[in-house]
Amino acid sequence: DIQMTQSPSSVSASVGDRVTITCRASQGINSWLVWYQQKPGKAPKLLIYAASSLQSGVPSRFSGSGSGTDFTLTISSLQPEDFATYYCQQANSFPLTFGQGTRLEIK
Amino acid sequence: QVQLVESGGGLVKPGGSLRLSCAASGFTFSDYYMSWIRQAPGKGLEWVSYISNSGSTKYYADSVKGRFTISRDNAKNSLYLQMNSLRAEDTAVYYCAKSRAAIALFDYWGQGTLVTVSS
Numbered sequence: 001d002i003q004m005t006q007s008p009s010s011v012s013a014s015v016g017d018r019v020t021i022t023c024r025a026s027q028g029i030n031s032w033l034v035w036y037q038q039k040p041g042k043a044p045k046l047l048i049y050a051a052s053s054l055q056s057g058v059p060s061r062f063s064g065s066g067s068g069t070d071f072t073l074t075i076s077s078l079q080p081e082d083f084a085t086y087y088c089q090q091a092n093s094f095p096l097t098f099g100q101g102t103r104l105e106i107k
Numbered sequence: 108q109v110q111l112v113e114s115g116g117g118l119v120k121p122g123g124s125l126r127l128s129c130a131a132s133g134f135t136f137s138d139y140y141m142s143w144i145r146q147a148p149g150k151g152l153e154w155v156s157y158i159s160n161s162g163s164t165k166y167y168a169d170s171v172k173g174r175f176t177i178s179r180d181n182a183k184n185s186l187y188l189q190m191n192s193l194r195a196e197d198t199a200v201y202y203c204a205k206s207r208a209a210i211a212l213f214d215y216w217g218q219g220t221l222v223t224v225s226s
């Protein structure tokens with residue numbers, strides 16, 4: 001099974017800050033990496049697929065990069081609605097696996 | 108617009124069974140692969156099972172293999188998860204999710220249904 005490891009597990013930041021979250025796969029997954037955002041009590045929302053493709057309707061302040069085993073999600077200028085938990089997921093092979101999540105909190 | 112509505116969750120004793128349903132609308136259900144994903148209270152996301160658009164191909168997480176069965180009825184635009192031999196560690200919110208073509212990513216999710224396994 002492919003293990004997905006996110007860092008940090010939590011981060012505190014302020015509105016307007018630039019934040020980067022990393023996700024590392026235990027083996028190469030090409031660009032089969034997906035990012036989701038989840039707010040408390042809500043279902044996850046697709047943000048980025050194929051490592052760097054922005055889902056329709058997602059603000060352009062979100063971006064993704066990477067390939068192989070190392071990936072990043074960057075939020076260029078945090079907005080109040082961005083405080084949430086972020087998950088990466090590998091879509092390369094079964095069993096599908098998620099990272100443990102990164103909680104983005106208001107400083 | 109795409110809608111996925113789960114039902115069938117509830118309280119069940121260890122060793123018991125439960126069948127979850129997911130009613131889909133707003134898209135051609137028979138064209139898309141579907142999955143179940145769960146989230147234990149206060150924990151992260153765990154993929155559970157995946158089914159092809161025709162129902163001919165199915166995948167399961169090791170944690171549920173042999174106990175859970177995914178199925179679909181394309182005529183009824185519905186996805187199912189039959190859960191047998193339930194354990195306390197199966198307690199979670201269960202989401203159904205639509206995949207994009209045959210790619211194993213989830214572009215639409217239901218609101219989830221809570222399954223609690225407890226005596």
